[in-house]
Amino acid sequence: MNRFSYERADTIAGAVNAASQTPSAQFIAGGTNLVDLLKANVARPERLIGLSRLPLDTIEETKEGGLRIGALVTNADTAYHPLVERRYPLLARAILAGASAQLRNMATTGGNLLQRTRCYYFYDPGTPCNKREPGSGCGAREGINRIHAILGTSDKCIATHPSDMCVALAALAATVHVTGPRGERTLAFADFHRLPGDTPERDSNLEPGELITAVELPPQGFASHHTYLKLRDRQSYAFALVSVAAALELDGGTIREARIALGGVAHKPWRVPSAEALLQGKPATRESFQPVADALLQGARGFDHNTFKIELARRAIVRALSQAAGLEHSS
Numbered sequence: 001m002n003r004f005s006y007e008r009a010d011t012i013a014g015a016v017n018a019a020s021q022t023p024s025a026q027f028i029a030g031g032t033n034l035v036d037l038l039k040a041n042v043a044r045p046e047r048l049i050g051l052s053r054l055p056l057d058t059i060e061e062t063k064e065g066g067l068r069i070g071a072l073v074t075n076a077d078t079a080y081h082p083l084v085e086r087r088y089p090l091l092a093r094a095i096l097a098g099a100s101a102q103l104r105n106m107a108t109t110g111g112n113l114l115q116r117t118r119c120y121y122f123y124d125p126g127t128p129c130n131k132r133e134p135g136s137g138c139g140a141r142e143g144i145n146r147i148h149a150i151l152g153t154s155d156k157c158i159a160t161h162p163s164d165m166c167v168a169l170a171a172l173a174a175t176v177h178v179t180g181p182r183g184e185r186t187l188a189f190a191d192f193h194r195l196p197g198d199t200p201e202r203d204s205n206l207e208p209g210e211l212i213t214a215v216e217l218p219p220q221g222f223a224s225h226h227t228y229l230k231l232r233d234r235q236s237y238a239f240a241l242v243s244v245a246a247a248l249e250l251d252g253g254t255i256r257e258a259r260i261a262l263g264g265v266a267h268k269p270w271r272v273p274s275a276e277a278l279l280q281g282k283p284a285t286r287e288s289f290q291p292v293a294d295a296l297l298q299g300a301r302g303f304d305h306n307t308f309k310i311e312l313a314r315r316a317i318v319r320a321l322s323q324a325a326g327l328e329h330s331s
């Protein structure tokens, strides 16, 4: 049993200060991921800092016309917020495709961004895992890797990021607000999560002691033409094998702007702006969508058990874009 202290922070500065004093300290929000990691002896903090008293549980309109979602707003409150339902229904759909009603009532914005991979080896301290224990090896590369990544992998790690909400946030080009020992800063969503490279133990570009305070959505919500398509082994309570957040701005039958982000295929939500640009000015037809799928999946590589994901993702991209364009009913 790993011994740790527990305290609840009353202020943002107090939380950051406490986290900066103890290198192994961790924040705890809804606890739906971290408590499992503590029980499995994968997370071994000396100090746990509870965030529940911090004033980060509101959703507010920004003066730019967007929305600022506090780090402690639960996934359920975000998904059912009237402004999210009306202006960012893609985000609501992605959140409701994840976990269960009970979990969404506890899970928070900040915790969802920083939930850890679902790689089986990561949760099993009896097996090698470079993410859990740098330098120990990767159990998944030669092991059971059906749920693992096909894009952006490294010799050190082939894990995926498991979030649904983050796939929508990537497509919507959200920004992440953080406060740390050196003050406040914002990160573009595309720069928040990392590819594994040689340091798979780092999931994000947060610096030690930094606290997520909010996620900000820009005004453009793609409310008219969007879909979140999640393909998984069971219809509920399962993580994505492949998911696609697709959003279009249409001018009649012509595409003015397209956004596509993939989940379940990489260590971070996968977005390729040059692939999206291929759709600009093109008719919204299946023929236009196929080359975009190819461009998004350029460089994809399967391992022993997950090569099927490449073709699955190709078909899912075309289907999601067809749904967003209104050529097919959303599933």
Ligand SMILES: Cc1cc2nc3c(=O)[nH]c(=O)nc-3n(C[C@H](O)[C@H](O)[C@H](O)COP(=O)(O)OP(=O)(O)OC[C@H]3O[C@@H](n4cnc5c(N)ncnc54)[C@H](O)[C@@H]3O)c2cc1C
Binding pocket: 026, 027, 028, 029, 030, 031, 032, 033, 034, 035, 051, 071, 072, 097, 098, 099, 100, 103, 106, 107, 108, 109, 110, 111, 112, 113, 114, 115, 116, 162, 163, 164, 165, 210, 211, 212, 213, 237, 238, 239, 240
């Ligand atoms: C059975 C099950 C099924 C699930 N299915 C899905 C699914 O289908 N799709 C999906 O997307 N998710 C799924 N989830 C994951 C769930 O959405 C996450 O566990 C949840 O979003 C984590 O939020 P939390 O507030 O509970 O985080 P916590 O468990 O409290 O924390 C998670 C991590 O975030 C850090 N953290 C939390 N808040 C902050 C902050 N403000 N600043 C900095 N660091 C912070 C913590 O230190 C910790 O490292 C599932 C979970 C379970 C248990």
Ligand code: SF4
Binding pocket: 117, 119, 120, 121, 122, 128, 129, 130, 131, 132, 137, 138, 139, 140, 141, 156, 157, 158, 159, 200
């Ligand atoms: S894929 Fe990553 S998380 Fe999974 S065993 Fe390998 S190093 Fe660990």
